[in-house]
Amino acid sequence: MKLKLTLTALTLGALTALPASADFQQQPHAAGIETYGYTWNSPDQDMNKALAHKASAQKGATAYKVCKGCHKPDGSGLADAEYPQLAGQHVSVIIKQMMDIRSGRRDNPRMYPFSGDWIVSAEEIADIAAYLNQLPIPGSNGKGSAATLALGKSLYDKDCASCHGKNGEGDGKKFYPLVAGQHFSYLKRESRESRDQGRRNASPEMVKVLKSYSDSDIAAVSDYMSRLLPAKQ
Ligand code: HEC
Ligand code: HEC
Numbered sequence: 182m183k184l185k186l187t188l189t190a191l192t193l194g195a196l197t198a199l200p201a202s203a204d205f206q207q208q209p210h211a212a213g214i215e216t217y218g219y220t221w222n223s224p225d226q227d228m229n230k231a232l233a234h235k236a237s238a239q240k241g242a243t244a245y246k247v248c249k250g251c252h253k254p255d256g257s258g259l260a261d262a263e264y265p266q267l268a269g270q271h272v273s274v275i276i277k278q279m280m281d282i283r284s285g286r287r288d289n290p291r292m293y294p295f296s297g298d299w300i301v302s303a304e305e306i307a308d309i310a311a312y313l314n315q316l317p318i319p320g321s322n323g324k325g326s327a328a329t330l331a332l333g334k335s336l337y338d339k340d341c342a343s344c345h346g347k348n349g350e351g352d353g354k355k356f357y358p359l360v361a362g363q364h365f366s367y368l369k370r371e372s373r374e375s376r377d378q379g380r381r382n383a384s385p386e387m388v389k390v391l392k393s394y395s396d397s398d399i400a401a402v403s404d405y406m407s408r409l410l411p412a413k414q
Pocket of ligand 2: 341342344356359360367369371372382386390403
């Protein structure tokens with residue numbers, strides 16, 4: 182009898198450790214940009230813990246094994262499946278995005294099961310971020326058709342470079358992502374989702390700019406961004 186109970190408990194334990202169903206209902210849903218009074222990047226205990234950790238890229242290389250299947254050993258992701266390129270990304274950006282995903286401010290049902298602190302601790306996330314940050318940007322990322330690059334450049338220089346940098350380098354101190362060398366299809370989707378409020382952790386200042394963008398403007402600027410490479414590489 183005792184044995185049977187233990188087995189049942191074990192089975193239940195194993196079941197609850199898995200995503201609840203095909204639509205991943207276990208992912209939490211925290212307040213995002215659609216919420217009145219939403220503040221972008223408001224302080225988060227878990228994030229502060231990761232930011233304060235004295236990170237080790239060497240430990241990060243080991244902890245990164247959980248992520249490799251999707252983001253690839255060199256951090257280059259997958260253009261077609263829209264798995265972002267992570268090599269060279271700012272430490273602060275990787276940490277913020279991870280914390281937003283696991284707390285439910287950014288929906289990512291595919292990755293959510295791999296982001297919880299039962300898989301990676303705040304300290305391990307900091308280690309992984311340090312590891313990814315020092316990997317070279319592959320530059321073999323997916324690009325657009327090149328048909329509207331002149332339009333893309335003029336839009337980027339006017340509306341995006343102030344935060345994402347002239348060469349797409351972003352700004353780690355301000356949590357602004359590096360966009361250079363990122364996959365075209367990912368950039369396009371994130372811009373569209375930010376405009377349409379599907380990316381719930383987006384910067385309201387950026388969303389204001391994107392509101393006037395048509396889908397073809399977004400395609401043009403994304404193609405341009407995907408071809409940028411930071412000056413110091
Ligand atoms: C099952 C596949 C999968 C696994 C495993 C996975 N990810 Fe992801 N990751 C994704 C997808 C898909 C996205 C983009 C989701 C979207 O479009 O919002 C993403 C997005 C991200 C982002 C945001 C990138 C950006 O530029 O905003 C970071 C950071 C990230 N992943 C880090 C990790 C780390 C670290 C691990 C391992 C602990 C990991 N991922 C494991 C699929 C995965
Ligand atoms: C006010 C500063 C600001 C401006 C201007 C801005 N962005 Fe952003 N952008 C951000 C921030 C901050 C994020 C990260 C948001 C978050 O925390 O998820 C971001 C994220 C992104 C992402 C997702 C990157 C990733 O790695 O997931 C894309 C794509 C993007 N911006 C495109 C654009 C485009 C295109 C423009 C110009 C039309 C633009 N941004 C203008 C601040 C800005």
